[in-house]
Amino acid sequence: MADAQTATQAPNVTRREDYREPDWRVPEIALDFDLDPAATRVRTTLWVERNGTHDRPLRLDGDGLTALNVKVDGAEATGWHMDGPNLVVPLAGSAHTIETEVEIAPERNTQLQGLYASSGMLCTQCEAEGFRRITFFPDRPDVLSRYKVKLTADKTRFPVLLANGDPIAQGDLEGGRHWAEWHDPFLKPSYLFALVAGDLVANRGSFTTMSGRDVQLGIWVRAPDLAKTDHALAALKLSMAWDEKVYGREYDLDVFNIVAVDDFNFGAMENKGLNVFNSRYILADPDTATDYDYDAIAAVVAHEYFHNWSGNRVTCRDWFQLSLKEGFTVFRDQSFSADQGSAAVKRIEDVRGLRASQFPEDSGPLAHPVRPDEYIEISNFYTATIYNKGAEVIRMMATILGPDKFRAATDLYFDRFDGTAATCEDFVQCMEQAGGMDLTQFRRWYSQAGTPRVSATLAQEGGRARLSLRQLVPPTPGQPVKEPMVLPLKLKLFGGFTGRPMCDEQLILLKEDAQELVFENLSETPVLSINRGFSAPIVIETNRTAKDLAFLSAHDDDPFARYEAMQQLMLDTLVTSVTNGSADHQPVIDAVRNTLTDSALDRAFVAEAVLLPSDSFIGDQMALVEPEAIFRAREALRQDLGTALEGEWRAAYEGSLANRFEYSPSAKGARRLKTVSLGYIAASGAADADELAFEQFSRADNMTDRQGGLTTLVNGASPLREEALEEFYKRYQGNGLVLDKWFQAQALSAREDTAEMVERLSAHRDFTLSNPNRARSLIGAFSVNQRAFHHVSGRGYRFVADQLIALDKLNPQTAAKLIPPLGRWKRFDAGRAAKMRSELERIVASPGLSKDMFEQASKSLD
Ligand code: PHE
Numbered sequence: 031m032a033d034a035q036t037a038t039q040a041p042n043v044t045r046r047e048d049y050r051e052p053d054w055r056v057p058e059i060a061l062d063f064d065l066d067p068a069a070t071r072v073r074t075t076l077w078v079e080r081n082g083t084h085d086r087p088l089r090l091d092g093d094g095l096t097a098l099n100v101k102v103d104g105a106e107a108t109g110w111h112m113d114g115p116n117l118v119v120p121l122a123g124s125a126h127t128i129e130t131e132v133e134i135a136p137e138r139n140t141q142l143q144g145l146y147a148s149s150g151m152l153c154t155q156c157e158a159e160g161f162r163r164i165t166f167f168p169d170r171p172d173v174l175s176r177y178k179v180k181l182t183a184d185k186t187r188f189p190v191l192l193a194n195g196d197p198i199a200q201g202d203l204e205g206g207r208h209w210a211e212w213h214d215p216f217l218k219p220s221y222l223f224a225l226v227a228g229d230l231v232a233n234r235g236s237f238t239t240m241s242g243r244d245v246q247l248g249i250w251v252r253a254p255d256l257a258k259t260d261h262a263l264a265a266l267k268l269s270m271a272w273d274e275k276v277y278g279r280e281y282d283l284d285v286f287n288i289v290a291v292d293d294f295n296f297g298a299m300e301n302k303g304l305n306v307f308n309s310r311y312i313l314a315d316p317d318t319a320t321d322y323d324y325d326a327i328a329a330v331v332a333h334e335y336f337h338n339w340s341g342n343r344v345t346c347r348d349w350f351q352l353s354l355k356e357g358f359t360v361f362r363d364q365s366f367s368a369d370q371g372s373a374a375v376k377r378i379e380d381v382r383g384l385r386a387s388q389f390p391e392d393s394g395p396l397a398h399p400v401r402p403d404e405y406i407e408i409s410n411f412y413t414a415t416i417y418n419k420g421a422e423v424i425r426m427m428a429t430i431l432g433p434d435k436f437r438a439a440t441d442l443y444f445d446r447f448d449g450t451a452a453t454c455e456d457f458v459q460c461m462e463q464a465g466g467m468d469l470t471q472f473r474r475w476y477s478q479a480g481t482p483r484v485s486a487t488l489a490q491e492g493g494r495a496r497l498s499l500r501q502l503v504p505p506t507p508g509q510p511v512k513e514p515m516v517l518p519l520k521l522k523l524f525g526g527f528t529g530r531p532m533c534d535e536q537l538i539l540l541k542e543d544a545q546e547l548v549f550e551n552l553s554e555t556p557v558l559s560i561n562r563g564f565s566a567p568i569v570i571e572t573n574r575t576a577k578d579l580a581f582l583s584a585h586d587d588d589p590f591a592r593y594e595a596m597q598q599l600m601l602d603t604l605v606t607s608v609t610n611g612s613a614d615h616q617p618v619i620d621a622v623r624n625t626l627t628d629s630a631l632d633r634a635f636v637a638e639a640v641l642l643p644s645d646s647f648i649g650d651q652m653a654l655v656e657p658e659a660i661f662r663a664r665e666a667l668r669q670d671l672g673t674a675l676e677g678e679w680r681a682a683y684e685g686s687l688a689n690r691f692e693y694s695p696s697a698k699g700a701r702r703l704k705t706v707s708l709g710y711i712a713a714s715g716a717a718d719a720d721e722l723a724f725e726q727f728s729r730a731d732n733m734t735d736r737q738g739g740l741t742t743l744v745n746g747a748s749p750l751r752e753e754a755l756e757e758f759y760k761r762y763q764g765n766g767l768v769l770d771k772w773f774q775a776q777a778l779s780a781r782e783d784t785a786e787m788v789e790r791l792s793a794h795r796d797f798t799l800s801n802p803n804r805a806r807s808l809i810g811a812f813s814v815n816q817r818a819f820h821h822v823s824g825r826g827y828r829f830v831a832d833q834l835i836a837l838d839k840l841n842p843q844t845a846a847k848l849i850p851p852l853g854r855w856k857r858f859d860a861g862r863a864a865k866m867r868s869e870l871e872r873i874v875a876s877p878g879l880s881k882d883m884f885e886q887a888s889k890s891l892d
C-alpha cells in the first residue's frame with residue numbers, strides 16, 4: 031500500500047509555516063480517460079508555467095502511479111525521474127507542455143479515494159489528495175486550472191458519462207464504446223475534479239437564476255432509486271434560491287448534477303458542477319427514511335451547493351485553511367435549515383451535535399485549532415473542530431458585526447477573492463474592513479484550541495446586582511498557556527418574582543480574564559439568562575439554583591435559553607446523583623411537567639426540551655467517567671419521570687398520533703414527541719409499554735415511527751424485541767441504507783449485553799467493513815454507546831481495535847475516523863484506561879499501518 035507506514039519510520043509532518051507558493055502553475059489541463067474497472071488509461075496534458083524566477087524542476091505528485099510515458103513539448107522525454115511516488119521533470123524554459131500516461135485499476139481501489147468502483151459505476155473522490163491517485167499533478171489547492179475532460183467507456187455498462195462543467199460533445203465508437211467531452215470554464219484546484227460513469231437515470235429539474243439564466247438540474251441514481259430523489263431535488267432548488275436571496279450568490283454553469291453512490295467515505299463532495307453524494311444523503315421516501323434523514327438530506331444538499339461559492343469560486347490556499355470553506359459553509363447550511371422550519375429547534379440540534387462531537391475532541395488528545403499548525407495526514411483534519419467549531423467562529427463574527435455589516439463583509443470577500451485561493455486571514459480582514467472593527471484579539475479563535483470555560487456569578491446587594499465573569503481557556507496538546515478570547519455573550523435578566531424581563535437583551539464582549547457588570551435600580555431579585563442562543567461556543571458555569579433554572583425553563587423568552595436551563599437542571603441533578611448515589615428528582619419532574627403541558631409550545635421544541643442529556647454528555651461533566659453509575663442515575667431519573675408523569679406522557683402520545691404521513695414541521699414535531707413519550711412510558715415500566723411500542727412499529731406508515739418503535743423495543747427485554755428485529759430485517763433485506771439502521775439500533779442499545787451482541791453482529795452475513803456506512807453503523811455507533819463500549823471487561827475496546835486494524839487494510843481514512851473514542855482513556859479509571867491504552871498500542875504496532883491510523887492512534891496515546 032502506497033501510504034503504508036510503520037511505527038519505526040518517522041512520518042512526515044506538514045507545517046503551516048512552511049507554506050510557499052507553487053513553483054509551477056498549470057493554467058490548463060486536458061484529461062483523456064479510457065475507462066475500464068480493471069484497467070483505466072489516463073492520458074494527461076498539462077500546460078505549465080514557471081512561477082517566478084527559480085531553476086527548480088516540475089514536481090508532480092503521484093500516489094501509487096507508474097509513468098508509462100512522459101513527453102515534454104511533444105517529444106518523448108528522458109530526463110525525468112521518480113522521487114518516491116512523485117514524478118520530477120527538469121524543464122529549461124518558462125512554459126512547457128507535459129504529457130503523461132498511467133494505468134489504474136478502479137475496481138481494486140478499496141480506499142475510495144481517486145477513481146473507484148461502487149455498485150457497478152465508476153466515480154472519483156479527490157479531496158483532499160486523491161487526484162494524485164489518478165494522474166501526476168501538483169495536487170495542492172492553490173494550483174488552479176481550466177479543465178477539459180474526455181471520457182471513453184463501454185456504452186452498455188456505462189451509458190452515462192459525466193464530468194465537471196458543461197457537456198461539449200459526445201459520440202459512438204466501434205466495439206460498443208462511446209465517448210463524451212466536458213469543459214469546465216472556471217478555474218479550479220485538482221481536489222474539485224470529478225467524473226462519473228455508470229448505468230444511471232436522472233430526476234431532472236430546472237432553475238432560473240436571478241439574472242434569468244436557465245440551469246438544468248439532474249439527480250443521478252440507479253433506476254430503482256429514482257422514486258427516492260424528489261426531496262433532494264426540491265432541496266437543491268430551495269438552496270439555489272436561498273443563496274441568491276441571503277448572500278446574493280448566483281449559480282454559474284448551465285448544468286448542475288448530483289450523483290448518489292453507495293460507497294463513500296464522507297457525506298458528500300462539492301466537485302464543480304458535479305456533486306458526488308453518499309446515497310444516504312440523497313435517497314428518501316417515507317417508508318425508508320426518517321424525518322432526521324429528510325432534514326439531513328436537505329442540509330447536505332444545501333451544504334454542497336453553497337460550496338460553489340464558499341469553496342469553489344473562492345477556494346483554500348492550503349489545507350490549513352480548510353475551515354475557511356468548511357466552517358463558513360456549515361454556518362451557511364445551518365442558517366438555511368433554520369430558515370426552513372423552527373430556528374430554535376435547529377439551534378438546539380446544532381448545539382447538541384457540537385457538544386457531542388466537538389467538545390470532547392477539544393478536551394482530548396486530538397484537540398487542534400480551527401486553523402491547525404501541522405498535520406501528518408490531512409484526511410484526519412476533517413473534524414468537528416474544523417467544521418462545527420469553525421461554523422461557530424463565523425457565527426460569532428456575524429453576531430458581533432450584525433446582519434447588514436456581515437452581509438457587506440461576505441460580499442467584499444466573494445468579490446475580492448473570486449477565482450483565487452484564499453486564507454482564513456483574508457476572510458477576517460474582510461470582516462474587519464466591512465464591519466469597521468478590529469478583530470485582532472478575536473483571531474485567537476483560529477489559533478487557540480480548547481473550549482473556553484466561563485464562570486458567571488450574579489450577586490445581589492439591595493437594588494443592584496453585580497455580575498462577575500471569568501474566563502479560562504484550558505491547556506491543550508502543544509498549547510500549555512492560553513490568552514483570553516473574545517466571547518460574545520448575549521444576556522438578559524428576568525424578575526424572579528414577576529417573571530418579567532428587567533432589561534433588553536444585551537450583547538457583551540468578554541475580552542479580559544475577568545470582567546464585572548453592574549445592574550442598578552432592580553425592583554426584584556434577578557435571574558440570569560446568559561449565552562442566549564448559544565452566542566459563544568463555551569462551557570458556562572453559573573451560581574443559579576435549581577429554582578432559578580426551573581424558572582427560566584418556564585419563562586425565558588429565548589427558546590434556546592429555556593432548553594438550556596432545562597438541560598442544566600437535568601445535568602446538575604444527574605451529576606449529583608452519580609456523585610452522591612441519589613438526588614432529588616422533583617425539580618426536574620416539575621419542570622418537565624410544566625414544559626410538557628404548556629400548550630403554547632410547539633411539539634418539536636417540547637420533544638427536545640424534555641430529553642435527558644446523553645450518558646456521554648453527563649460523563650463529559652465529570653473528572654472521572656463512571657459508565658455504569660451514570661447509566662443507573664440516568665435510568666432512575668427516566669423511570670421517575672416516566673412514572674410521575676405517566677398520564678401526561680400518554681396524553682402527549684395520543685395527541686401526537688397522526689393518521690397519515692406528511693413531511694411538515696408540525697407533523698415532524700408530532701412524530702418526535704410521540705416517540706420521546708413512548709420512551710418515557712417504557713421507562714415507567716408500564717405493563718402495556720412493549721405492546722404499545724410494537725404497535726407503533728408495526729402500524730407505522732413511515733420510517734420515523736417504525737424506527738421509534740423498534741429502538742424502544744431494542745433497549746428492552748420483551749419477546750417482541752426479537753420479533754420486531756426479525757420483521758424489520760425481512761422487510762428491508764436488500765436495502766443497504768435501512769439495514770444500516772438495523773445494525774445501528776442494536777449497537778446503540780442500552781442493554782447490558784450489547785457488547786456481546788455487537789460482536790455477534792460483526793459476523794452477520796450482511797455485515798461488511800468494505801462499505802463505510804455499514805462499518806460506521808456498527809463499529810462507529812457501538813463506540814459512542816458509553817455503557818456498552820466501556821464494558822468493564824474491556825471486550826468493547828478489544829473488539830473495536832480488532833475491527834479497526836482490519837478496516838485499515840481496506841480503507842485507512844474511514845478507520846482513522848473511528849479512533850477517537852479509544853483516545854479518551856484519561857477520563858476513565860485506571861483499569862479501563864490501561865485496557866484502552868493497550869489497544870491503542872496494539873494498533874500502533876500493527877504491521878503495515880497507514881499513516882492515517884498512525885497519526886490518530888499515536889497522538890491518542892500521549
Ligand atoms: N468537502 C466535503 C464537504 O464537506 C467533505 C469531504 C471531504 C468529502 C473529503 C470527501 C472527502 O462538503
Ligand code: ZN
Pocket residue numbers: 333337355356359
Ligand atoms: Zn463542506
